[in-house]
Amino acid sequence: MLLNIDDFKKKARKRVPKLFFEYADSGSWTQSTYRENEADFEKLKFVPRVLVDMANRTLETNIIGQKFSMPVGLAPVGMTGMQHADGEILAAQAAEEFGIPFTLSTMSICSLEAVAEKTSRPFWFQLYVMRDRKFVEALIERAKAVNCSALVLTLDLQILGQRHKDIRNGLSAPPKFNMKHIWQVGSRPLWCLQMLATKNRSFGNIIGHATGISDMSSLSSWTTQQFDPSLSWEDVTWIKKRWGGPLILKGIMDKGDALKAAKTGADAIIVSNHGGRQLDGAPSSISVLPEIVDSVGKHIEVHLDSGVRSGQDILRAKALGATATYIGRPYIYGLGVAGKKGVTKVLEILRNELDITMAHCGKRDINEVNRSILYGGSL
Ligand code: FNR
Numbered sequence: 001m002l003l004n005i006d007d008f009k010k011k012a013r014k015r016v017p018k019l020f021f022e023y024a025d026s027g028s029w030t031q032s033t034y035r036e037n038e039a040d041f042e043k044l045k046f047v048p049r050v051l052v053d054m055a056n057r058t059l060e061t062n063i064i065g066q067k068f069s070m071p072v073g074l075a076p077v078g079m080t081g082m083q084h085a086d087g088e089i090l091a092a093q094a095a096e097e098f099g100i101p102f103t104l105s106t107m108s109i110c111s112l113e114a115v116a117e118k119t120s121r122p123f124w125f126q127l128y129v130m131r132d133r134k135f136v137e138a139l140i141e142r143a144k145a146v147n148c149s150a151l152v153l154t155l156d157l158q159i160l161g162q163r164h165k166d167i168r169n170g171l172s173a174p175p176k177f178n179m180k181h182i183w184q185v186g187s188r189p190l191w192c193l194q195m196l197a198t199k200n201r202s203f204g205n206i207i208g209h210a211t212g213i214s215d216m217s218s219l220s221s222w223t224t225q226q227f228d229p230s231l232s233w234e235d236v237t238w239i240k241k242r243w244g245g246p247l248i249l250k251g252i253m254d255k256g257d258a259l260k261a262a263k264t265g266a267d268a269i270i271v272s273n274h275g276g277r278q279l280d281g282a283p284s285s286i287s288v289l290p291e292i293v294d295s296v297g298k299h300i301e302v303h304l305d306s307g308v309r310s311g312q313d314i315l316r317a318k319a320l321g322a323t324a325t326y327i328g329r330p331y332i333y334g335l336g337v338a339g340k341k342g343v344t345k346v347l348e349i350l351r352n353e354l355d356i357t358m359a360h361c362g363k364r365d366i367n368e369v370n371r372s373i374l375y376g377g378s379l
Contacts, residue, residue: 002337005309005330008346012083012336017184017191019169020082024332027276028161033284034276037307040284044316045375049362057355059366063324064150064246064267064301069099070351071366072314074343075275075305075326076126076152076250081109081201082175083336085194089118091335094343096121103152103326106139107173107223111204116146124150126250128157129235130226135210140242142205151243152270153236156251158229161278173223174202194339236264248303251278253288258296268301268323275306275328286317293321311353315361318369 002008013021027034059070074095080087088110095102096119103124104115115123125143130136143151170178177185185192195201206213206222213219240247249261250270261269271289273282285306293302304317305326317325327350334346358366361373371377 002345004349008333008337012333015188015191016083016336017188019171019181019184022165022169023171024329026163026165028163028278029280031276033273033280033282036284037276038309040286041307041313041316046361046373047375048360052362054359054364057359057364059355061366066149068101070354071318071324072350073101073324073326074103074331075328076103076105077328077332078105078107079109083332084339085198086110086200087335088115090340091331091343092119092123094340098347106205107203109204110200112142112146114200114204122147122149124148124152126152126154128154129228129231131228132210132226137242138209150246150248152248152250153239154250156274156278158227158231160227163277172220174219233260240264253282255291255295258292262296262300268303270303270305272305289320289322297321311350312357314350314354315357315369318366319371319373
């Protein structure tokens, strides 16, 4: 039975080839930050409230001025289309039907245009800044052309964190298959059949768009060289101007950085340690949320990701001041288990857990949730 996110994780392990499942289920180095992201949520206890009228509850939320059915969005995840054929399209469709934001990664398998063609509402686009600024400009123009309604600029991956599982699995970008991989892939026949039936099997936003990249082998060296370690706050200002629409800065973990981010005039920041995939040894994102909200919350919307595994976690983040939270791995596991249906089921589970917990805490409207629902008020 699939009753919680852990059930989906266990089942996804059986459905998705090992190298791609472990690509999702991994943090950098010792994975201490990956583990703490989840563990620290559980330390936050709720205060049960009784005899409060709990009829007519609502989870509807405004995120950067856009209305959504609950304060949750799908985080950008590279190579989603390797968890399930056409993964980005299916996840975007599930999010659209649910009335929540979907964020397409720069490193997606399905391209901006392919996702736009199969969805009817605007989605968000996540940008990695590459050394090739002409390519970055063109990506921004393509996101505008397909009507993306927010740009999520990721600030914490100019230097790639080392993930031991990926190294052990020989996973490169793009994947280069050896005998071990062929065995892993061959032992997942349904995954293979679905993958054979789609054209979307490489990095759709890059192949045929970046200069000199026409095939998989030229793409491999391009991706390793292109993340720009010299990215600066001036670049953020340049991107904001170039984009001209709602801008969200992803990957802030420090009060000082949050203050700088607020000064750029961006619409929101995401408190995130990239799901424990970058700086191992960094604190969990939920543990730094209160101090960041206290320092910039009056000037800019503060959102959070990393470690959200239940509707209860969404409520905990909301109580500590996050306007929105995002999930990465939970929907990736849903997708691996059953494509679009799996993502929808994951979202239903989260919504149900969020709604029931909110009611038990004596709140009817998600927008009224604050630190008073937490025992002791914080971590
Ligand atoms: C990511 N994340 C990510 N972030 C981003 O800005 N661009 C990207 O391409 C990716 N790719 C990616 C791949 C995989 C497999 C994972 C698990 C994560 C980070 C992601 O957006 C988000 O910050 C985390 O996934 C949140 O943590 P949880 O929900 O997975 O614990």
